[in-house]
Amino acid sequence: xxxxxxVISDKKSSGLGKNPRGVMRLFLQNLRRDKLALFGVAxxxxxxxxxxxxxxxxxxxxxxxxxxxxxxxxxxxxPSSEHWFGTTDVGRDIFSQVVLGTRTxxxxxxxxxxxxxxxxxxxxxxxxxxxxxTDSILMRIVDFFYAIPFIPFVIVLSAVLNPSIWxxxxxxxxxxxxxxxxxxxxxxxxxxxxxxxxxxxxxGAGDLRIMFKYILPNVIPIILLEMxxxxxxxxxxxxxxxxxxxxxxxxxxxxxILHFSFVTGNSRNAWWWTAAPGVAIVLLLISIFFVAxxxxxxxxxxxxxx
Amino acid sequence: xxxxxxxxxxxxxxxxxGTLRAVDDVSFSLEQGESLGLVGESGxxxxxxxxxxxxxxxxxxxxxxxxxxxxGDDIVKKDKEGIRKLRLRDIAMISQSAMxxxxxxxxxxxxxxxxxxxxxxxTKAEARKRAEEVFEIIGLEAKRLNSYPHQMSxxxxxxxxxxxxxxxxxxxxxxxxxxxxxxxxxxxxxxxKITEIQEHIKSSMIFIxxxxxxxxxxxESIIVMYAGRVMEKAKTEVFFKTPFHPYxxxxxxxxxxxxxxxxxxxxxxxxxxxxxxxxxxxxFKARCPYRTERCQKDEPQLKQVEEGHFMACHYPxxxxxxxxxxxxxxxxxxxxxxxxxxxxxxx
Amino acid sequence: MMNKEALVQVKNLKKYYQINRGIRxxxxxxxxxxxxIDDISFTINKGEILGLAGESGSGKTTTGxxxxxxxxxxxxxxxxxxxxFMYETREEEKEFRKExxxxxxxxxxxxxxxxxxxxTIAEPLKIYGMKDKDEIYRxxxxxxxxxxxxxxxxxxxxxxxxxxGGQRQRVAIxxxxxxxxxxxxxxxxxxxxxxSIRADILNLLKDLRDKMGLTMLYVSHDLSTIRxxxxxxxxxxxxxxxxxxDVDKVISNPQHPYTQVLLSSVPVADPDxxxxxxxxxxxxxxxxxxxxxxxxxxxxxxxxEECKKCDHTLIExxxxxxxxxxxxxxxxxxxx
Numbered sequence: 001x002x003x004x005x006x007v008i009s010d011k012k013s014s015g016l017g018k019n020p021r022g023v024m025r026l027f028l029q030n031l032r033r034d035k036l037a038l039f040g041v042a043x044x045x046x047x048x049x050x051x052x053x054x055x056x057x058x059x060x061x062x063x064x065x066x067x068x069x070x071x072x073x074x075x076x077x078x079p080s081s082e083h084w085f086g087t088t089d090v091g092r093d094i095f096s097q098v099v100l101g102t103r104t105x106x107x108x109x110x111x112x113x114x115x116x117x118x119x120x121x122x123x124x125x126x127x128x129x130x131x132x133x134t135d136s137i138l139m140r141i142v143d144f145f146y147a148i149p150f151i152p153f154v155i156v157l158s159a160v161l162n163p164s165i166w167x168x169x170x171x172x173x174x175x176x177x178x179x180x181x182x183x184x185x186x187x188x189x190x191x192x193x194x195x196x197x198x199x200x201x202x203x204g205a206g207d208l209r210i211m212f213k214y215i216l217p218n219v220i221p222i223i224l225l226e227m228x229x230x231x232x233x234x235x236x237x238x239x240x241x242x243x244x245x246x247x248x249x250x251x252x253x254x255x256x257i258l259h260f261s262f263v264t265g266n267s268r269n270a271w272w273w274t275a276a277p278g279v280a281i282v283l284l285l286i287s288i289f290f291v292a293x294x295x296x297x298x299x300x301x302x303x304x305x306x
Numbered sequence: 307x308x309x310x311x312x313x314x315x316x317x318x319x320x321x322x323x324g325t326l327r328a329v330d331d332v333s334f335s336l337e338q339g340e341s342l343g344l345v346g347e348s349g350x351x352x353x354x355x356x357x358x359x360x361x362x363x364x365x366x367x368x369x370x371x372x373x374x375x376x377x378g379d380d381i382v383k384k385d386k387e388g389i390r391k392l393r394l395r396d397i398a399m400i401s402q403s404a405m406x407x408x409x410x411x412x413x414x415x416x417x418x419x420x421x422x423x424x425x426x427x428x429t430k431a432e433a434r435k436r437a438e439e440v441f442e443i444i445g446l447e448a449k450r451l452n453s454y455p456h457q458m459s460x461x462x463x464x465x466x467x468x469x470x471x472x473x474x475x476x477x478x479x480x481x482x483x484x485x486x487x488x489x490x491x492x493x494x495x496x497x498x499k500i501t502e503i504q505e506h507i508k509s510s511m512i513f514i515x516x517x518x519x520x521x522x523x524x525x526e527s528i529i530v531m532y533a534g535r536v537m538e539k540a541k542t543e544v545f546f547k548t549p550f551h552p553y554x555x556x557x558x559x560x561x562x563x564x565x566x567x568x569x570x571x572x573x574x575x576x577x578x579x580x581x582x583x584x585x586x587x588x589x590f591k592a593r594c595p596y597r598t599e600r601c602q603k604d605e606p607q608l609k610q611v612e613e614g615h616f617m618a619c620h621y622p623x624x625x626x627x628x629x630x631x632x633x634x635x636x637x638x639x640x641x642x643x644x645x646x647x648x649x650x651x652x653x
Numbered sequence: 654m655m656n657k658e659a660l661v662q663v664k665n666l667k668k669y670y671q672i673n674r675g676i677r678x679x680x681x682x683x684x685x686x687x688x689x690i691d692d693i694s695f696t697i698n699k700g701e702i703l704g705l706a707g708e709s710g711s712g713k714t715t716t717g718x719x720x721x722x723x724x725x726x727x728x729x730x731x732x733x734x735x736x737x738f739m740y741e742t743r744e745e746e747k748e749f750r751k752e753x754x755x756x757x758x759x760x761x762x763x764x765x766x767x768x769x770x771x772x773t774i775a776e777p778l779k780i781y782g783m784k785d786k787d788e789i790y791r792x793x794x795x796x797x798x799x800x801x802x803x804x805x806x807x808x809x810x811x812x813x814x815x816x817x818g819g820q821r822q823r824v825a826i827x828x829x830x831x832x833x834x835x836x837x838x839x840x841x842x843x844x845x846x847x848x849s850i851r852a853d854i855l856n857l858l859k860d861l862r863d864k865m866g867l868t869m870l871y872v873s874h875d876l877s878t879i880r881x882x883x884x885x886x887x888x889x890x891x892x893x894x895x896x897x898x899d900v901d902k903v904i905s906n907p908q909h910p911y912t913q914v915l916l917s918s919v920p921v922a923d924p925d926x927x928x929x930x931x932x933x934x935x936x937x938x939x940x941x942x943x944x945x946x947x948x949x950x951x952x953x954x955x956x957x958e959e960c961k962k963c964d965h966t967l968i969e970x971x972x973x974x975x976x977x978x979x980x981x982x983x984x985x986x987x988x989x
Contacts, residue, residue, distance in 0.1 A: 195763040202721050202755045203777040203828065204747060217767050347847040461935055489708035490874060492935045494918035516848055519922035543924040560852045562877040564904065564919050565926065571852035571881060577817045646803055 026298040034297070040290025047284050050099060051106040058096035062252045065091040076270045086272035089264045098276050100252035105235045105284060108169055112234035115173040117227045120180025121219065125211055127181065128188025138181070145178040150237065151244070158246045165248040168241055172234045180226045187219050221299040228292035232285050239281055254281050307378065308335040309510050310359075310478060315372030317354050317363065326581050328354040328367070330534040333608070338477070341504060341511040343521030343542065346531035349578060352514045355531075356480045359512075360399050361389045376478070394425045398471035400500075402483040405463035408455040414466045415451025422473050440469040443506075444499055461492040468496070472503055479504055479511040486515075497524060518561060522546050530554050533578045533589035536608055539616040550617040550625050552594045555632035572635055575642035588619070592645065595637045596621065596628055657698040659732075660836060660868045661720065664694050666729035668715055672941065687940050689715045691892040692729070692965075697836075702862055702869040704883035704900060706876055706915070710937060711889040717838045717872045721755045722746075734835065751781060754829040758841035760821035764813040770797075771809045774828050781832060792831060800827040801857060819850040826857060830867070837861070840872045855882050876919055880904050885973075888912050891940065891948040893965045898974030908976035910985065911949045947978070955985040 031038050050057060060066070066074045066087060073091035077083060085094035127138040154171045161167050191197065192215060200210050241247055242255025245263070254277035261273040317329040329351040336342055344352045357363050359374055361381060374381040376397070384392065393399075409417055415437055422433040438448045444465045455463055464485065471479065481500060485493040501524050504511045513525055521528050521542065528545050530538040530553065538551040549555055556574035576593040579585060588594065588601040600620050611622045621628070631637045668690040690712040697703045707713045718724045720731065722738070731738040733749060741749065757763040764773055774793045783789055797805035800823040813821055822842060829837055839858060843851040855878060861867045871883055879886055880900055887897040888911065896909040907913045910931075917929050933952045938944055944951050946961035953960065959979060967975035970982065980986060 195757045195759055196765045198718075198723055199755070199757060199763050199825070199828070200765070200776070201723060202750075202753075203832075204750050204780045205776070206780075209780070214765055347849055459936055490876075491708065491914060491918045491933070494920070495935045497920075517920065518848070519920040522922045522924050523920050523928075546922060546924050557849060560849050561922060562852070562855070562875075562881045563922060564877045564880055564916070565921060565923065571855060573819075573851065573853035573856075574849040575853075577819075577850075649807075 027295060030294055030298055034294050036290045037294030040287040040294070043283055043287035044291060047102055047287065048106065051103045054099050054103040058099040060093040060096045062097040062100050063092060066093060067091065076266060076273075078270075079272055085276040086270065088260065088273060089266055089270075094257065094273060094276050097252050097257050098254065098280055101254040101257060101277060102280065102284075104165060104248075104251045104253040105238065105281075108165055108172070108238040109231040109235040109288075112169045112172040112176075112237075113227045113230035115169065116177045116230045116234075117180055117223055119173065120177035120226070121184045121223050123177065123181040124184025125188050125215060125219065128185040129192050129207070129211055129215060131189075135185075139185075142178045142181050145175060148175060150175055151240065154237075154241050155244070155246055158241075163246050163248055165238070165251050165253075168238050168248070169234070171241075172237045176230060176233060180223070180230065183222060183226055184219055187222050188215055191215055191218050221295075225292060225295050225299055228288060228295060232288045232292070235281070235284060235288075254278075308375075309338045309340075309377065310336040311373075311375040312355075312359075313373045313375070315355070315358065315374060316370040317351070317358055318368050318370045319354075319364075320366045320368065321582075324582050327370075327585075328534055328581065329358070330585070331372070332531075332534075332536055333372075334529060334536065334539060336478070336510050336512065339505075339508050339510055340527065341501070341513060341525045343518075343525035343528040344512055344514045344531065345516065345518050345521055345528060347516065347578060349533075349581075350531040351534040352531050353482055356399070356482050356512060356514050359478075359480060360393060360397055362399070391425075394421065394471070394476065395474045396476055397478045397480065398474070398476040399480045399482065400468055400471045400484040402486055404467040404484075405460060405487070408463060408466065410455050413452050413454055414458070414463075415453075418451065418466070418470050418473065421470050425474055436473055437469075440473045441466075443503055444469040444472075445495070461488055461496065464488060464492075464496060465499070468500060468503075472507065475507045475509070477509050479509050480514070481511060482514045483516070486517075500524075518557065519563070530557070533585070534581055535589055535618065536616075537590065537618050539608065541614055544612075544615055548629070550611060550615065550622070550628075551590075551619055552596055552628055552632065553590050555629060556593070556638070559632065559638070570635065572638050575638060576645050593641060595631065595641050596624070657701070659696045660699045660701075660734055661697040661870075662730075662732040663696070663716075663720075664730040664732070666690055666693050666716070666719065666731065667727045668712070668719060668724065669727045685941060688892045688943065690719070693889075693892075693894045695887055695894060695897060697868055697870060699835075699868055700862060700866050701885065702858075702871055702883045704879035704886040705870060705872045705889060706874065706879055706886060707889035708874060708915075708937070710891065710940060712892040713872050713874075713889050714840055716889070717755070717840050717870060720836075720870060721753050721838050722750065723755075751832045752835045753838070754832060754834040754836075755838040755840065756822070756825050756829045756842045759845050760818050760825055761813075761845070763825050764821060766813055769810050769812055770816075770824050773813075773824060774831050777828060777832050793827075796827040796831045797824075799830065799861075800824070801853075802827070817850075818846050819853060822846060822854050823857070826854070826861075830861065830865070834867070836868045836870075838870045838872065841874070842871075843878060844873065844875065851878070858882060876904065876916065888915065891937070891943060893948055893977065894967065895949065895965065895977040896975065897967065898971070902971055902974045906971065906974075906982065908970045908974060908982045909949075909978045910953050910955050912976075913982075914952075955980065955987070957986050 031041065066083070068074050074087045075091055076089055077087045079086045083093050083095060085098060087093060123138055127135045153175060154168065157171050158167055197210060197214055200214050238253060239255035242253040243259045245259050247253050247256045247259070257277040258274060261267045261270065267274050312335070313333050315329055315332045316327065319326045319328055332355060344355065346352050354363070354367065358369055359381060369382050381392070408414065418437040419430065419433040422428055422436055423430070428436065437451055441448055441451060446462060446465050446469065450458070450462065458466065468484070484500065485496050488496065497520065513521065515521060525542050528540060528542050529536055530551065532553050538549065538554050549558055559572040560574060562571055574593050579589060579592065587603050588606050591597050591601045594601065604620065606618045606620045608616050608618045609622065611617050669686040669688050672685040672687060705713045705716060715724060719726055726739070733753065736749060768776070771793055774796060775789050778789050778792060793809065794805045797808060802808050802820060802823050808816070808820070816824065843854050846854065858869065859882060862869060871879065873879055883900050885898060886900045886903050887894050888909065889895070890911050896903060896907065896912045903912060904916060907916055914931050914933055917931050921928060931954060933954060938951055947963035947965065950956045950960040963979050965977040967977050970976045
């Protein structure tokens, strides 16, 4: 009796492995060829580890003032064995700040991207699948959000609420789900015209079933891709906002480090103060970009190299 | 001397999964003014063959061996400039999707004039005059030259493309499924026009299609391709009365006709071989009801069986027997059972 | 014909699409429509295969899609098995949906690329509440065998891209019959397949009718396959049925001039056969501004002034053969 059922699940799993559309499998295959993507993955893993173990890795409290043997504040000291990335104008350890800033960057990046893709793809799928009035209304809302400029919006938001990374995540999400919604919608529009969706309707499948079982699996690749780009965009947004001084005062952030180096007038004379967070931002963004690009190549057959 | 002579032509595609031999050791010749139908299933290499004659193969397609002698010169050996000169002026191609190749931001007339001038040294006025002439010949009003592609129907666009292809009186027309996207009434009229013009300008034509009834009406001779090779070549009227090759016999059974009533249609079970793999023996062996040991090992060569009637099968002496058995359903059902027994896809 | 029981009755069916002409439309009361189907009526009897022929834009595919309820109706009635489509509750709708299935044109696109063959065919069963895994498995194997995919076990866990076109179309047919419908709409099921295997699919459809009594609407532009498969044929032109009748009668003795033109355009694989040639303009009229009276009148070689008053009422010209032309085939006027 159960034998057939066993056979089904057994064969099914082996069959799934053979599905060449498996994005992850193709992606991993591509890594062997695409050295830049491999580099991206390596750097990204490095940053994620740093982010997770930031407390352990950071040698000092980021706001602790350090004194030298003469009990003087170690003002603007260059990199040394004690302070790898040097110190700030008030003798704080930049290395610790950068390490803890990694956590903030990743937190903002990942949370915002998750929120954005969740909202954006739901709106995109509903809009693209139902079309008509639903589509028109949702797309007008999207248009509305396109009209809001980002930086002023965040400044007003932090003035009204209070500056915290949660508000930054909120602001980033509020203003970027629109892009995902548009991308997903256009994809859904073309998928829902494909005959297998018609066939599902004729088989009696309801709207929810079609959206989740038929459309969603076919747009997941593009959602993944959008998510990778959104992580980048959110990290960049957080850094810019913090650089302008509207960041969360309780959280270390790369943008904030740059902010202080700039407002104290030391951005020119203490190169290490700007270099460390600057390089960190660039490296993280580049690594995610390379990963996303490799993902895109797997997803979009036109980019696939033979 | 023949206008076109294709000798032992082989074409490979290099793909991510390996090499695919799309055309394998194909030879034929075409006389001045002759029209030749090239038929076969999808993937049999007919379009690849046509493209190679214009040297329009995609980047991963390579002519591996053989020659294509056109007016005494080998097309395979020509350089880019030589090919450019050849296209349109000597060889014109009308393809299936050609009507989408019109540029939407220019009028059809401008594109036509442009094409004529690029391949000849006509002045603008001469080219324009020629454009009007060919439009008339193809059955379009001259004022249509001022239309943009989106203002024309599919049939008109295809006509415009044909006008463009024929504007310089090419000596060879290659028509690759030129009307498959069109409705039957329009298709019929355009096909008539193409043959009319072909006869008028005395050019030769290679007509590629999967629809053998079109070939029966348009072409003087026919080549049946299967899995990259020529299976049979004959004069059209001979072929449609007495096809020789088992594959052709099978095709004849499978083809519904508007005239026949009650005759049962029979498919050829199975599918063409995977050309990514190396082929041993006859290409049709898996689906052939008369297969023997010899067919498994030896590849049959194209041989003349009767005057002007060629076939690639080891058993020309058994044609009578083959023909008789081929009309019976059991013959082909046995192939299906055999395919299933062999664990292949029998359907 | 009279004593046969009707399964599908279509009465005065209309399907209009509103054309969106941009911002001007906002300020104008006048609405512009494309009349994809304009007042057609026909009946399909139990166990019968009706062929629906016509060129692109004739409304044949729309008619098929309305019957499987992929599209709404603008006006008119569809009575299925004595039950009116329009006036039904949700449960009734689901129940009746089960009875009408469809096979589509493109076997490459009609199957979800992410489903195995098993999942594809099991899907309708699951939607209609079958839960027992063994039962589902048995049923899927059973329909695969009916669709002549043998041995079924060999195909069941493959993905669509691992099958040939013909095999995919068999899977699509298996999915179409797994719920044991009474009525199947087949929209150009063989036009994308290679000639050498088309006959298999046509014979399979024939068998489904002969052995399971399945009633069918076969939508196709290919008159040869319609002649092979169907009992009756309806010819559509620009949203109207211009001729309907027994397939042999219509093809051997077409009454409507359009049917004659269509038939004379089909190439024949017989070098000795000379087709009759009818000269007509090959451009269809604008679908928005349709001609008054007979829609074929502007292209018709026999048209007279009278034709401008024609309302496409079908007249029985031979027994079981109805034409929408005001003239019979024998006394077609010499025309313009």
